[in-house]
Amino acid sequence: MAQNPAIVRKPSILLLSSIVCSVLFFLFAPCTSAETDTGDLREVIAEGRAILGDDTTPAQAKALALNDARRIAVERAAGVMVRSSSVVYNSELISDLISAFSKGLIVKEDILSEGLRTEEGHAAYVCRIKATIKPLRQRKQKDIRIIKAEVSRADRPFSSSAPVFQDNDEIRIRVKTEGDLNINVFSVSQDGRIALLLPNPYVKLKQVSGGQDFIFPDESMRSSGFKLRVHTPKNLTRAYETIVIIATKEQKDFLSSKDRDATLSDLMGELSLLEQSSWADATIGYEVRR
Incomplete structure (x- = not known):
């Protein structure tokens, strides 16, 4: 089973392995x-x-x-x-x-x-x-979308290809949207558990200007000690992880009533209450090897 996300004083969030590869x-x-x-x-x-x-x-x-x-x-x-x-x-x-x-x-x-x-x-x-x-029956035409969603090692350039990371690698995420949107970032484990990466106690919800790259964590966050690291679950030599990005017109507080055992179904249930044209999504998959 994958490790739960952990935030410490010099925070480093441990991502979960996912089901989607x-x-x-x-x-x-x-x-x-x-x-x-x-x-x-x-x-x-x-x-x-x-x-x-x-x-x-x-x-x-x-x-x-x-x-x-x-x-x-x-x-x-x-x-x-x-x-x-x-x-x-x-x-x-x-x-x-x-x-x-x-x-x-x-x-x-x-x-x-x-x-x-x-x-x-x-x-x-x-x-x-x-x-x-x-x-879902879309009632309104969407005027928002996520143009780009990529993940890379912190010391490497971004690429559209599916990357392979080593256990404990530090990573970063890049997102570009069409329209000014609020960005929510999640990690999903292979058994359906979900972890909210952004916002978090150290980084608040971020509205991204349309057409501009949003990098998480950026250099200022990393310099202050906030880092994202990937890990393989115990007893496995490799894992497949996914990042889910939800962009919304209005600020939303997803999974606020859930504990550390929140699931992907919990997020889907909350999304089902929103007007479909008010949010956009993207997923990023990659492999982690020990």
Whole structure:
């Protein structure tokens, strides 16, 4: 399990590993789902699976199967294919960053069953979930968007390719928006736990001027001791992490009532209460190796 974020006097925030990447040689079997319409909310039972390859850990397969089930659930509830961003690293790694925010939000999620099984001679991790989803019907044309979202090592230039970091590397994030927006930055673990990176007790919510680069943390923050570092979970030699950026027209206090065990579903539930045209999102995926 990934480490929780930690802020110290000379703060260094430890990022979490996430569910949203897959390895090229993973083979996915078909997923099944069932749907119940409960008015504005739809309850979907979906099953995802991932076949274990030679270099696949059970933890990675579990994360992939859960992510696959979530994708199927949102697609069925919203009636569309969820948009995604795919980045290939060295022809081996495919980061399938599923952004369910555009067509449907998972506001509640329960894992009904999960575990390893043998299918046609292959070991597969199968995860079955019951998800409550709010399909999003955009009423107004969005006049805001995130133009750019990138991550790099603190001493390296930014790049649009999917980076690979070493355990304890210091990183920074760059965001550019269309329109003056308030930036919220989150890190998501492979089991769905979410950590709020910005704002935090040391850095308040930042409104970014449209068309200008916002770098977090910037040089002044880093000079004062505020740094972001990536870490692999205990007992794993590599992990796939994701940064979620939510930009809003008005200042919002996300996850203020949640404790350290807040989940991605908690954030989605709060987003579902907002007018869809009032916020934009971006996700950044990368790999961390020990």
